[in-house]
Amino acid sequence: MSVTSNGATVRTDASPTVQLLSADGTFAPSDAAAEFLPYFDRLTEADYRTFYRDMVVVRKFDTEAANLQRQGQLALWVPSHGQEAAQVGSAHATRAQDHIFPSYREHVVGMIRGLDMVDILRMLRGVTLGGWTPEEHGNFHLYTLVLASQTLHATGYAMGMQLDGSTATGNPETDQAVIVYYGDGASSQGDANEALVFAASYQTPQVFFMQNNHWAISVPVSRQSRSPLYLRAGGFGMPGIQVDGNDVLASYAVTAKAMDDARAGHGPSLIEALTYRVGAHTTADDPTKYRDPAELAYWVARDPIVRFRSYLEGLGIEQEFLDSVDEEAADHAADVRRRALEITSPERSVIFDNVYAEPHPLVVEQKAWLDAYETSFDGSES
Amino acid sequence: MTSRDTIAAPTTANLPMAKALTAGLRQAMLDDPKVLMMGEDIGPLGGVFRVTEGLHAEFGEKRVLDTPLAESGIIGTAIGLAMRGFRPVCEIQFDGFVFPGFDQITSQLARMRNRHEGGVIMPVVVRIPYGGHIGSIEHHQESPEAYFAHTPGLRVVSPSNPHDAYWMMQEAITSNDPVIFFEPKSRYWPKGVVDFTAAGTPLHASKVVRTGTSVTVVGHGAMVSVLLQAAELAAAESISLEVIDLRSISPIDYGPILESVHKTGHLVVAQEAAGFVSVGSEIAATVTERAFYSLEAPVLRVSGFDTPFPPAAVETHFLPSPDRVLEAIDRSLAY
Numbered sequence: 001m002s003v004t005s006n007g008a009t010v011r012t013d014a015s016p017t018v019q020l021l022s023a024d025g026t027f028a029p030s031d032a033a034a035e036f037l038p039y040f041d042r043l044t045e046a047d048y049r050t051f052y053r054d055m056v057v058v059r060k061f062d063t064e065a066a067n068l069q070r071q072g073q074l075a076l077w078v079p080s081h082g083q084e085a086a087q088v089g090s091a092h093a094t095r096a097q098d099h100i101f102p103s104y105r106e107h108v109v110g111m112i113r114g115l116d117m118v119d120i121l122r123m124l125r126g127v128t129l130g131g132w133t134p135e136e137h138g139n140f141h142l143y144t145l146v147l148a149s150q151t152l153h154a155t156g157y158a159m160g161m162q163l164d165g166s167t168a169t170g171n172p173e174t175d176q177a178v179i180v181y182y183g184d185g186a187s188s189q190g191d192a193n194e195a196l197v198f199a200a201s202y203q204t205p206q207v208f209f210m211q212n213n214h215w216a217i218s219v220p221v222s223r224q225s226r227s228p229l230y231l232r233a234g235g236f237g238m239p240g241i242q243v244d245g246n247d248v249l250a251s252y253a254v255t256a257k258a259m260d261d262a263r264a265g266h267g268p269s270l271i272e273a274l275t276y277r278v279g280a281h282t283t284a285d286d287p288t289k290y291r292d293p294a295e296l297a298y299w300v301a302r303d304p305i306v307r308f309r310s311y312l313e314g315l316g317i318e319q320e321f322l323d324s325v326d327e328e329a330a331d332h333a334a335d336v337r338r339r340a341l342e343i344t345s346p347e348r349s350v351i352f353d354n355v356y357a358e359p360h361p362l363v364v365e366q367k368a369w370l371d372a373y374e375t376s377f378d379g380s381e382s
Numbered sequence: 383m384t385s386r387d388t389i390a391a392p393t394t395a396n397l398p399m400a401k402a403l404t405a406g407l408r409q410a411m412l413d414d415p416k417v418l419m420m421g422e423d424i425g426p427l428g429g430v431f432r433v434t435e436g437l438h439a440e441f442g443e444k445r446v447l448d449t450p451l452a453e454s455g456i457i458g459t460a461i462g463l464a465m466r467g468f469r470p471v472c473e474i475q476f477d478g479f480v481f482p483g484f485d486q487i488t489s490q491l492a493r494m495r496n497r498h499e500g501g502v503i504m505p506v507v508v509r510i511p512y513g514g515h516i517g518s519i520e521h522h523q524e525s526p527e528a529y530f531a532h533t534p535g536l537r538v539v540s541p542s543n544p545h546d547a548y549w550m551m552q553e554a555i556t557s558n559d560p561v562i563f564f565e566p567k568s569r570y571w572p573k574g575v576v577d578f579t580a581a582g583t584p585l586h587a588s589k590v591v592r593t594g595t596s597v598t599v600v601g602h603g604a605m606v607s608v609l610l611q612a613a614e615l616a617a618a619e620s621i622s623l624e625v626i627d628l629r630s631i632s633p634i635d636y637g638p639i640l641e642s643v644h645k646t647g648h649l650v651v652a653q654e655a656a657g658f659v660s661v662g663s664e665i666a667a668t669v670t671e672r673a674f675y676s677l678e679a680p681v682l683r684v685s686g687f688d689t690p691f692p693p694a695a696v697e698t699h700f701l702p703s704p705d706r707v708l709e710a711i712d713r714s715l716a717y
């Protein structure tokens with residue numbers, strides 16, 4: 001049995017969902033997984049360890065960040081609890097030369113691309129509107145808070161790769177592609193649909209990775225779509241794949257194929273990763289007001305980390321490794337916490353300094369005025 | 383070798399603004415291979431106003447992109463292309479069709495550099511044919527420039543004549559900031575001399591286009607020709623108008639305006655847009671702050687009414703005419 005994007009339960013053998021690991025961690029590829037098995041076969045045990053480590057580290061980080069918010073250290077926190085497998089699997093399918101356009105919940109994707117998690121906290125602590133330089137952090141672009149806006153930026157960026165000849169040359173070591181993350185809620189936005197139109201029209205080297213976590217704050221996916229979301233791809237003229245997003249191996253395999261196809265010049269595709277937002281939308285949300293506890297329990301029983309650990313245990317992974325990962329996650333979270341508390345506020349000049357690339361008299365005048373105003377108080381209390 | 387280097391190329395030409403814009407776009411494309419055109423119907427057709435005519439044939443479909451019919455998609459993908467190092471010039475077909483792209487312009491394009499703490503430039507030009515006087519249907523005659531001038535991070539300009547159109551377009555494209563380029567469509571067809579050798583005036587400078595002593599009048603785009611007509615009529619009554627072409631709406635170059643007001647003591651601002659919370663309101667407030675003791679009368683605005691643009695059959699009652707400008711001149715001088 002599996003659950004479709006709109007909540008209906010169907011028999012696995014009729015399911016279009018690509019799955020490699022069943023909920024109990026048994027390796028049992030679904031029928032739909034057949035064409036993706038060669039991509040799974042690329043993985044080594046070292047990759048498994050990395051995947052597991054990444055999921056555990058970000059889960060712990062997520063908890064720590066939520067604590068920081070509750071303690072008044074962050075303005076807001078956006079949990080990724082429950083979505084680790086979709087994010088870790090897809091992120092590891094990217095290559096160094098690829099570009100990643102996240103929404104705002106893809107913390108571990110950033111981590112995998114080399115981003116310091118403290119940089120994400122800087123934005124959520126309110127000391128910056130961005131937080132990092134994409135080119136210096138694995139081409140992991142800034143979070144975008146207006147839903148689906150980034151799908152168009154990603155598509156334009158992928159158009160640029162085509163125009164400057166950086167893709168589809170036949171060399172997988174250098175050919176580039178874009179992956180853009182968005183969600184079931186954002187799928188209703190005009191921008192997401194326009195991005196799919198442009199991507200299909202120009203055949204951009206691009207993967208639309210939609211995490212269907214079943215909830216857009218308090219609104220269930222059934223309000224966004226009457227049909228499974230991956231089926232929309234066909235209407236735009238591109239392949240659509242539905243994957244069990246709580247299966248890190250399947251998430252890797254489908255994304256690896258889609259990104260390979262994109263780099264090779266075979267155009268864009270859409271992946272719908274079925275997963276679940278176990279936590280709240282943000283720390284400002286209260287899912288107990290709108291969610292059935294039984295539904296939450298159903299998904300907690302399909303926890304991506306527990307599932308993958310069961311798989312690794314079946315392979316005979318040593319307990320020392322699992323323990324060491326827990327220890328590393330705790331150390332990482334503690335380190336992030338320590339450094340988050342050391343984040344300093346920017347100078348007031350940040351208000352003005354980067355609004356324009358070239359001087360704008362209004363901004364120049366107002367910066368000077370504020371400086372004069374603020375300094376007029378200097379020494380006034382002495 | 384660019385056309386500018388071509389031996390014996392003409393140094394001036396008498397062109398309608400639409401063709402001066404085409405020449406400006408072409409020169410920008412010759413100067414920088416990263417300059418792209420994007421928009422609806424801008425390829426083989428050359429745009430509904432033919433401003434991109436010939437560019438698709440000369441530069442090909444990788445430089446002149448006919449896009450799907452989606453304004454947010456045009457602006458949003460232009461942002462991605464700019465992040466990739468391109469300099470997209472987006473055509474919005476008509477003024478009233480910019481709003482599907484408004485979110486991408488105001489929430490993304492305008493802020494991308496600030497969000498990146500200076501780490502990116504957004505050299506995107508959004509071309510918008512705007513304004514009335516062409517007798518068209520709803521959404522085809524509007525003047526939405528105040529929305530964009532109100533948005534930090536954008537630059538907003540509007541030429542009034544072919545020479546400025548040729549040069550301002552190239553300057554907008556070489557700007558590393560996003561520029562909303564309002565093209566006064568009723569001025570697309572009248573011809574004027576374009577001097578290909580020198581711009582004469584910087585992109586964001588306002589300019590005195592007729593000197594006078596009685597009243598300063600300020601406008602942009604198509605309104606400049608209305609003001610010049612008003613000045614001719616006023617001269618017959620021995621009233622001397624000093625006409626200032628604003629050219630840039632964000633930023634506004636107040637230097638020539640203040641200098642003129644110090645001389646005349648009277649200021650009338652004219653615009654096709656609705657007057658409430660308008661560019662004219664902003665100029666009135668600022669000039670009052672900076673030249674209060676020079677003013678002999680309140681700054682007056684001549685605007686479109688605070689209504690939707692009306693059916694074209696009554697547009698002449700809606701749009702500021704030379705007579706409406708003169709009515710305000712009389713009121714100003716009566717103080």
